[in-house]
Amino acid sequence: MSDQAQRLRQMASNLKSEIKQKSRPLGQHRSRVVAVTSGKGGVGKTNFAVNLALGLIQRGRDVLLLDADLGLANVDVVLGTNPTYHLGHVVRSEKRLQDVVYRGPLGLKLIAGGSGLNELLDVGDMELKRFIGGLEVLASQSDYVLLDTGAGLSRQVMSFVLAADEILVVTNAEPTAMTDAYATIKVISRQNPAANIRLVMNAVEDDQEAELAINRLTMAALRFLGVNVESLGSVPYDGSVTRAVKKQQPFLLAYPGTPAARAVKELAANLDGGDAGAGSGLFFDRLAKFFSNLRA
Numbered sequence: 060m061s062d063q064a065q066r067l068r069q070m071a072s073n074l075k076s077e078i079k080q081k082s083r084p085l086g087q088h089r090s091r092v093v094a095v096t097s098g099k100g101g102v103g104k105t106n107f108a109v110n111l112a113l114g115l116i117q118r119g120r121d122v123l124l125l126d127a128d129l130g131l132a133n134v135d136v137v138l139g140t141n142p143t144y145h146l147g148h149v150v151r152s153e154k155r156l157q158d159v160v161y162r163g164p165l166g167l168k169l170i171a172g173g174s175g176l177n178e179l180l181d182v183g184d185m186e187l188k189r190f191i192g193g194l195e196v197l198a199s200q201s202d203y204v205l206l207d208t209g210a211g212l213s214r215q216v217m218s219f220v221l222a223a224d225e226i227l228v229v230t231n232a233e234p235t236a237m238t239d240a241y242a243t244i245k246v247i248s249r250q251n252p253a254a255n256i257r258l259v260m261n262a263v264e265d266d267q268e269a270e271l272a273i274n275r276l277t278m279a280a281l282r283f284l285g286v287n288v289e290s291l292g293s294v295p296y297d298g299s300v301t302r303a304v305k306k307q308q309p310f311l312l313a314y315p316g317t318p319a320a321r322a323v324k325e326l327a328a329n330l331d332g333g334d335a336g337a338g339s340g341l342f343f344d345r346l347a348k349f350f351s352n353l354r355a
């Protein structure tokens with residue numbers, strides 16, 4: 060009898076927390092908005108962003124991945140999904156925002172930016188506000204919003220990066236990529252000295268190379284820019300990444316036991332652990348402001 064009472068109590072408590080979770084008021088939950096960016100192109104942003112998203116989902120988080128690459132957006136290629144509609148269709152009022160949210164593996168929510176983010180520069184203030192408001196409601200249903208941005212420092216890319224709560228600068232250890240990563244950190248920190256920037260050292264040969272490269276970059280940022288850039292960690296060079304790209308499957312799922320997959324899971328834990336709190340809730344205000352300014 061007491062066993063049964065205990066079971067009932069447990070059921071009631073489970074139900075309560077489920078209801079609490081489901082009735083999270085829209086627009087009030089503060090998702091963490093994390094931009095994944097780089098100086099040099101082709102250093103592994105998209106692969107990292109996609110697999111990081113899946114790593115976070117495996118930790119029980121709800122993740123929305125926004126492909127904010129304005130040039131060669133390819134989150135969908137890495138995931139093997141084929142989104143017909145993107146934000147451009149929403150900006151042109153041909154589709155509703157919820158119609159362009161695709162489901163990837165493990166329930167990952169995916170929005171393709173397409174031409175939409177450029178088209179936002181041509182819409183009126185009211186439309187911009189309505190669009191960004193919609194995006195905000197959608198984001199409020201997720202724990203994380205990850206932004207996969209294009210490489211480089213175009214003003215639209217910078218708008219997304221600067222509006223985010225946290226910025227992950229991906230680089231590899233090659234001098235060209237390191238120089239460009241440093242330049243990116245410089246530009247971001249000039250615009251916002253309080254920006255929360257962390258480094259992801261990708262495609263390293265071994266721990267020693269990773270440590271050396273991370274030290275070099277973080278020391279240079281501190282010494283010459285006065286900016287404290289922490290490292291989120293490193294991901295080894297791993298042939299399974301390329302193999303997975305060819306299969307159009309994320310390596311975390313296709314090759315879960317390989318060094319790259321294990322490293323990304325660890326980085327997801329690093330991001331999600333520690334002082335993992337809510338985001339600032341200011342991303343969308345800042346984004347609206349930046350886009351307004353771009354048009355001015």
Ligand SMILES: Nc1ncnc2c1ncn2[C@@H]1O[C@H](COP(=O)(O)OP(=O)(O)OP(=O)(O)O)[C@@H](O)[C@H]1O
Pocket residue numbers: 097099100101102103104105106107128131208209210261262263294295296297298300301304319
């Ligand atoms: N850890 C890794 N080990 C081995 N190869 C990798 C690794 N990370 C990325 N690559 C290779 O680099 C290629 C480019 O990666 P990805 O498309 O993610 O880069 P990107 O920074 O998003 O590029 P872009 O600037 O064009 O958006 C991948 O197709 C893969 O072959």
Ligand SMILES: [Mg+2]
Pocket residue numbers: 104105106128133207208209
């Ligand atoms: Mg990319």
